[in-house]
Amino acid sequence: ENYIFQKFVRAAIGTNNVDHCARLCHSSTVAGLAKAFGSGAMTNSISEFRDCDCILVTGSNTTETHPIISLEIKKAVEKGCKLIVIEPRNIELCSIADISLHQKPGTDVAWINGMMNVIISEDLHDKAFIAQRCENFEAVEKTVESYTPEKVEKITGVSADGLREAARTYASAGSSSIIYSMGITQHTSGTDNVLSIANLAMLCGHIGKPSTGVNPLRGQNNVQGACDMGALPNVYPGYQAVTDPAVKEKYESAWGVSLDDRVGLTVTLMIEAAHKGSLKGLYIMGENPMITDPDLNHSEEALKNLEFLVVQDIFPTETALLADIILPGVSFAEKTGTITNT
Known part of the structure; x- marks a missing residue:
């Protein structure tokens, strides 16, 4: 139709x-992911979530807004998946998360840059993937250089130690998936938020493999x-x-x-x-x-x-x-x- x-x-x-109606919810996903990956959609199927080694949930109250997908996340946790939740509020998934961090609304680019700062400074990034698959790594490296965990803590309210732990956990896992929804997109900086998430995934080579990628959860049944x-x-x-x-x-x-x-x-x-x-x-x-x-x-x-x-x-x-x-x-x-x- x-x-x-x-x-x-x-x-x-x-x-x-x-x-x-994507214009009012996920148009920034289409703009951001299409620019980064060539397609403004999930990189994985829902059934792959249960086999993730690490899942980072941000901008999504998944149990309330996408309950079937939240069941897949819970299955993954039961199998040993490390769950990172970065949300302004204390949502239900925080109760089963290995790492639960709470940022000030509107500071998503800062904490994502902070995670990339830690990953690069601790040599956790996937150099081979970046060399073969990515462009302009030097520009990203220069941008995030100043976003130390201590600086990010002042901007976002996320503790420096918590940010470091989240960055290490996400980067070092064999298969890591980022799950986000309209808590990321519905900002004046929504497209930048999405591009930052894509950069984080590419930095670690967490894209283009089973149970590994960037997955926006849409707002309506056929959006x-x-x-x-x-x-x-x-x-x-x-x-x-x-x-x-x-x-x-x-x-x-x-x-x-x-x-x-x-x-x-x-x-x-x-x-x-x-x-x-x-x-x-x-x-x-x-x-x-x-x-x-x-x-x-x-x-x-x-x-x-x-x-x-x-x-x-x-x-x-x-x-x-x-x-x-x-x-x-x-x-x-x-x-x-x-x-x-x-």
Whole structure:
């Protein structure tokens, strides 16, 4: 459905103004991991977590928000996995963690840089992996040089000794996985947070192997699938840039139409454009911005300012009450197909 929807917007309406709810949760993951690894998705499958030697959880209250995945983490701990939890709050996983640290909100880049400082200074980084697989190591080394554990403690509140222990445990494990969610992404520095996590994994060679990698836990049941299928304003399916002439030509040939080569509007920019009057029509499928958007009064004014609003959903949502036309949707239980949840 997401593939068809983005194709309809691009091929029939003729615009790249298509986006979805990842913009409000994991768009920084797509930006950060796509830049670091070439793909904005988990590097491992959920079933691999149970075989990790070390798991670092940060920005995720996993037992509450992803309970099935938390069961896999608990299975790993039962098998001897070292669990590191770095969270501002004392969450349930802290009770079974080998190392539990609590940072001040918004200081994630600092503690990650601090871990990298320890790993480099204690010669725990994977030199062969860095030489063969990575670029610009010297720039990272120079950046983290000043982030000593003592300096990081002043910034984040994480004890210097605790940070050292976490860094040594993560770096020295045979298979280490980082699990994070929206506690990492929903910041003004969200993309930098994600890139820092990717750098930490690459520094230790903890990527590209079973039970070893970087794993963002998504917020909704098919939000990863929507990204993969190109429901984004800057990429076609498979994260192929709309600005790339060769990619554009390939899709024009496949779909038999001329396509726009300009990056479209994001969800938040669509609301702004509607409020200003430059966006005249909107088709909303399976989203309820009158609940999920920030500044709901502003969003309501924007949606009411549209000349034409279509809402397609399985319930008469708050957003549907503002629609000119309401179209029915079907739930997962009423159709066949696949989802990619995280």
